[in-house]
Amino acid sequence: xxTEEPKKEKEDRGEIVATHTGNIAWVWIFPILAAMVAGWLFxxxxxxxxxxxEITFEDAPGIxxxxxxxxxxxxxxxxxxxxxxxxxxxxxxxxxxxxxxxxDLASKNTDFWIERPVISITELNGLESxxxxxxxxARTQGGPPQSQFxxxxxxxxxxxxxxxxxxxxxxxxxxxxNRGAPVYNRGIKVGVVREKVLGEKGRPTLDLYxxxxxxxxxxxxxxxxxxxxxxxxxxxxxLKLDIAGIDALIQGGISFDHYGEPGAEAASNSVFExxxxxxxxxTCGKSFTVLFQEGRGLIAGVxxxxxxxxxxxxxxxxxxVPASQCVKTTMRLYPEYDALVDSSARLSxxxxxxxxxxxxxxxxxxxxxxxDMQPGxxxxxxxxxxxxxxxxxxxxAIQDERNGxxxxxxxxxxxxxxKGAPVLHRGLTVGTVLKKSLDAKGGPILxxxxxxxxxxxxxxxxxFWRMPATSIKVGSGILQVELESxxxxxQGGVEFDSFGATSKSxxxxxxxxxxxxxxxxxxxxxxxxIRFDNGRGLVGGRSEIRYLxxxxxxxxxxxxxxxxxxxxxxxxxxxxxxxxxxxxxSVVRPNISLxxxxxxxxxxxxxxxxxxxxxxxxxxxxxxxxxxxxxxEITPTGLTVxxxxxxxxxxPGAAIYYRGISVGRIxxxxxxxxxxxxxxxxxxxxxxxxxxxxxxxxxxxxxxKATLGFLKFRIQTGSVIVPDGQICFATPDNDSxxxxxxxxxxxxxxxxxxxxxxxxxPSIPTNE
Amino acid sequence: MSARLRLQLARALVVxxxxxxxxxxxxxxxxxxxxxxxxPLSVMGGVRELxxxxxxxxxxxxxxxxxxxxxxxxxxxxxxxxxxxSDRSRxxxxxxxxxxxxxxxxxxxxxxxxxxxxxxxxxGILASVRAEPGAxxxxxxxxxxxxxxxxxxxYMIWQDSPKKAQ
Numbered sequence: 018x019x020t021e022e023p024k025k026e027k028e029d030r031g032e033i034v035a036t037h038t039g040n041i042a043w044v045w046i047f048p049i050l051a052a053m054v055a056g057w058l059f060x061x062x063x064x065x066x067x068x069x070x071e072i073t074f075e076d077a078p079g080i081x082x083x084x085x086x087x088x089x090x091x092x093x094x095x096x097x098x099x100x101x102x103x104x105x106x107x108x109x110x111x112x113x114x115x116x117x118x119x120x121d122l123a124s125k126n127t128d129f130w131i132e133r134p135v136i137s138i139t140e141l142n143g144l145e146s147x148x149x150x151x152x153x154x155a156r157t158q159g160g161p162p163q164s165q166f167x168x169x170x171x172x173x174x175x176x177x178x179x180x181x182x183x184x185x186x187x188x189x190x191x192x193x194x195n196r197g198a199p200v201y202n203r204g205i206k207v208g209v210v211r212e213k214v215l216g217e218k219g220r221p222t223l224d225l226y227x228x229x230x231x232x233x234x235x236x237x238x239x240x241x242x243x244x245x246x247x248x249x250x251x252x253x254x255x256l257k258l259d260i261a262g263i264d265a266l267i268q269g270g271i272s273f274d275h276y277g278e279p280g281a282e283a284a285s286n287s288v289f290e291x292x293x294x295x296x297x298x299x300t301c302g303k304s305f306t307v308l309f310q311e312g313r314g315l316i317a318g319v320x321x322x323x324x325x326x327x328x329x330x331x332x333x334x335x336x337x338v339p340a341s342q343c344v345k346t347t348m349r350l351y352p353e354y355d356a357l358v359d360s361s362a363r364l365s366x367x368x369x370x371x372x373x374x375x376x377x378x379x380x381x382x383x384x385x386x387x388x389d390m391q392p393g394x395x396x397x398x399x400x401x402x403x404x405x406x407x408x409x410x411x412x413x414a415i416q417d418e419r420n421g422x423x424x425x426x427x428x429x430x431x432x433x434x435x436k437g438a439p440v441l442h443r444g445l446t447v448g449t450v451l452k453k454s455l456d457a458k459g460g461p462i463l464x465x466x467x468x469x470x471x472x473x474x475x476x477x478x479x480x481f482w483r484m485p486a487t488s489i490k491v492g493s494g495i496l497q498v499e500l501e502s503x504x505x506x507x508q509g510g511v512e513f514d515s516f517g518a519t520s521k522s523x524x525x526x527x528x529x530x531x532x533x534x535x536x537x538x539x540x541x542x543x544x545x546x547i548r549f550d551n552g553r554g555l556v557g558g559r560s561e562i563r564y565l566x567x568x569x570x571x572x573x574x575x576x577x578x579x580x581x582x583x584x585x586x587x588x589x590x591x592x593x594x595x596x597x598x599x600x601x602x603s604v605v606r607p608n609i610s611l612x613x614x615x616x617x618x619x620x621x622x623x624x625x626x627x628x629x630x631x632x633x634x635x636x637x638x639x640x641x642x643x644x645x646x647x648x649x650e651i652t653p654t655g656l657t658v659x660x661x662x663x664x665x666x667x668x669p670g671a672a673i674y675y676r677g678i679s680v681g682r683i684x685x686x687x688x689x690x691x692x693x694x695x696x697x698x699x700x701x702x703x704x705x706x707x708x709x710x711x712x713x714x715x716x717x718x719x720x721x722k723a724t725l726g727f728l729k730f731r732i733q734t735g736s737v738i739v740p741d742g743q744i745c746f747a748t749p750d751n752d753s754x755x756x757x758x759x760x761x762x763x764x765x766x767x768x769x770x771x772x773x774x775x776x777x778x779p780s781i782p783t784n785e
Numbered sequence: 786m787s788a789r790l791r792l793q794l795a796r797a798l799v800v801x802x803x804x805x806x807x808x809x810x811x812x813x814x815x816x817x818x819x820x821x822x823x824x825p826l827s828v829m830g831g832v833r834e835l836x837x838x839x840x841x842x843x844x845x846x847x848x849x850x851x852x853x854x855x856x857x858x859x860x861x862x863x864x865x866x867x868x869x870x871s872d873r874s875r876x877x878x879x880x881x882x883x884x885x886x887x888x889x890x891x892x893x894x895x896x897x898x899x900x901x902x903x904x905x906x907x908x909g910i911l912a913s914v915r916a917e918p919g920a921x922x923x924x925x926x927x928x929x930x931x932x933x934x935x936x937x938x939x940y941m942i943w944q945d946s947p948k949k950a951q
Contacts, residue, residue, distance in 0.1 A: 041789060041790045041793045041794075042793075044790070044793045044794045044796070044797035044798075045793075045797050045800075046797075047797050047798060047800075047801040047929070048797055048800040048801040048803075048804055050801075051801040051804040051805045051925070051929075052804045054808075054922075055804055055805060055807065055808040055922070058808055058812060058918065058922075059808070062812075084824070093823075
């Protein structure tokens with residue numbers, strides 16, 4: 018065994034015996050499992066892959082292949098596979114592997130852009146890109162599949178949605194309005210500025226996005242204007258600083274509104290004009306052309322059209338037309354005023370003017386020139402009008418000429434009265450002188466126009482005269498210097514009045530005589546002729562005719578004829594009764610005598626002719642004048658009686674008193690025929706002539722009389738300041754007064770009254 | 786466990802390893818989120834990343850240690866298993882086997898590091914590291930290769946094929 022066994026052992030080289038002959042193929046489950054899992058993983062990976070797209074960008078900063086993601090609504094929708102340059106190195110081609118779920122992004126209307134951080138005053142955007150790095154963003158509106166895209170240079174502002182309401186604004190120049198600037202309608206933000214681009218023809222174009230719920234606010238006649246972020250205005254209201262708001266301050270903004278009837282709702286993508294400012298936007302009426310001879314100060318888009326002082330329009334364009342030597346402007350009004358534009362409308366350029374007339378259009382110094390529009394009546398619709406360049410005053414004159422009353426004034430000579438000189442009526446300027454010309458006979462005529470509101474002041478009796486530039490009036494106790502305005506000094510003026518004669522003017526009279534001055538004008542037409550022996554001091558056109566000290570006429574001419582002075586004078590209207598046949602005209606001159614000084618006022622006012630009307634009913638045209646010293650001596654022709662005294666200190670001019678009332682005057686002092694007595698001629702006012710009766714007693718009451726009697730000292734005094742003395746009279750009681758005195762009766766003049774005279778108390782009724 | 790089973794199991798595991806090799810290297814093993822930027826990293830991606838950022842030696846080490854080494858192990862195992870039963874180069878096979886056993890100890894270092902990184906790298910919003918399915922594939926690959934080496938015992942190198950023995 019032992020030997021066997023080692024032998025056996027020696028021989029036994031071992032034998033591998035498959036003890037477990039069972040199926041061991043199960044081990045292959047591992048590779049199969051692994052293959053399945055891996056395969057599923059890869060299949061899933063492959064399945065989730067969407068299409069590949071290529072996006073072309075101008076530049077692609079921060080875009081990394083295999084890393085940069087494509088985000089759509091913030092969701093990773095793809096990964097950049099490669100970033101390449103195109104052949105001519107002008108563009109970056111970014112190849113993006115889209116996710117399977119985002120396969121629809123590869124459609125035609127998808128926009129891609131690179132989101133990068135933007136930090137500026139107006140924008141803080143893409144902050145996450147600072148952390149995450151730039152990414153590619155997408156937005157889509159759907160559409161047919163596409164794999165080549167051109168990326169947007171800038172991020173769009175809004176997700177592009179279907180049916181978004183976009184409008185487009187065009188303008189010559191767009192002010193500082195940034196993308197994202199708000200769009201307001203009546204203060205409510207309704208959208209944003211999407212894009213600011215140069216449109217066709219190089220006109221700047223703004224794309225606006227209007228939110229859907231506000232799309233009805235945009236009408237076909239909507240007008241858009243920029244909101245001035247900051248407006249500094251210097252005008253009549255002073256300095257005004259407007260700051261619209263911080264966002265508008267930085268971004269600017271757009272506002273819009275429609276004027277007049279709202280139009281139809283605007284369609285999407287419609288194009289609108291972008292006005293320069295709100296006023297510009299407001300003036301959206303019909304455009305019309307106005308030609309000006311001169312366009313100083315006219316600024317397109319700034320110069321306003323005013324109607325009754327209120328701005329209603331704006332000048333659109335100003336263009337010089339060398340061919341016709343004029344300035345052609347187009348303007349528009351508020352639509353509601355379109356009807357005013359017709360051929361009868363007048364447009365005048367108002368600019369500041371400083372002249373002797375005064376300063377006009379001063380407001381335009383601050384506000385700039387404007388165009389005054391005056392709508393006419395009954396014009397034809399027109400699109401081309403003729404503008405005027407006139408001053409306010411001229412414009413006023415033109416208006417007056419149109420509406421006012423045109424008068425022609427004839428005169429012999431025409432000293433300085435200029436065109437534009439005022440026509441005054443009682444100090445009011447009621448019209449102006451339009452022009453000077455010559456009539457058919459070569460006489461100067463003056464065309465004046467009276468403002469319509471003063472039309473009824475003119476009547477047939479109206480008299481016109483030249484207004485003196487300066488007049489110096491010197492009267493008793495008065496030294497009056499009247500300086501009319503400097504304007505009148507230069508231009509002269511015309512004044513008129515009807516002098517109380519209110520006559521109803523029937524048909525409007527348009528032709529008048531222009532008198533040299535007021536006095537002449539006031540004087541009635543038919544002259545009277547007065548003969549004087551001495552014409553010293555009488556000046557034609559200056560010397561007055563007075564009645565009771567009041568001027569009632571004027572001396573027109575003084576001429577010498579037959580060794581006499583003939584004075585041609587006119588009486589003012591209303592004083593025709595002074596022309597009675599027995600009226601007395603006498604020249605009043607200053608007289609300085611021992612008896613006193615009379616007519617002193619004539620030293621300064623010049624001599625005048627005092628008129629005393631007579632009682633005759635007959636009118637005369639020719640008179641014989643007298644020369645007296647004092648106007649008051651020529652008392653109205655009353656009862657003339659003669660007073661006889663042995664001697665009297667009474668002088669002509671002495672007053673006659675009855676019970677202290679002056680009723681007459683001594684006019685003459687002479688010797689009686691026989692030379693024994695002094696005869697005083699007394700004239701008793703007609704009014705009081707009935708007081709004189711046959712037994713009336715006259716006495717000398719002048720001076721200071723002292724009576725020294727028994728235990729009695731009596732001083733009678735009249736007025737010491739009456740140098741000529743005074744005379745009193747008393748009439749006995751009714752039973753003994755006798756018949757009424759007649760002209761020429763002679764009475765004795767006592768030196769003092771008897772005591773019983775003072776007791777007389779007659780009751781004498783007047784003659785009338 | 787019979788030698789036959791061991792052999793078959795080792796073969797199966799090597800095949801499994803080969804299958805897993807591709808996803809293990811291509812599927813991201815982890816995602817690093819640094820300040821919001823999500824970055825999935827596969828092994829090969831990591832190598833490429835390192836290479837691109839200029840760390841060529843590090844890239845080389847990682848490439849060798851994490852990418853090439855498991856493949857080498859699989860290839861060596863495949864070679865050994867192919868030569869199973871033959872009497873060719875048995876010595877070098879032995880040497881290889883012991884070498885594989887030795888480096889097998891370090892095979893899981895990648896996964897170990899990943900697990901530590903995942904655990905430590907939770908810095909909230911700033912950064913976070915998350916393991917991804919690739920790590921599973923990768924560790925499965927490593928487990929396969931380790932097991933294959935372990936199951937295929939050194940004595941089996943010296944076994945003749947049954948046909949030859951007969």
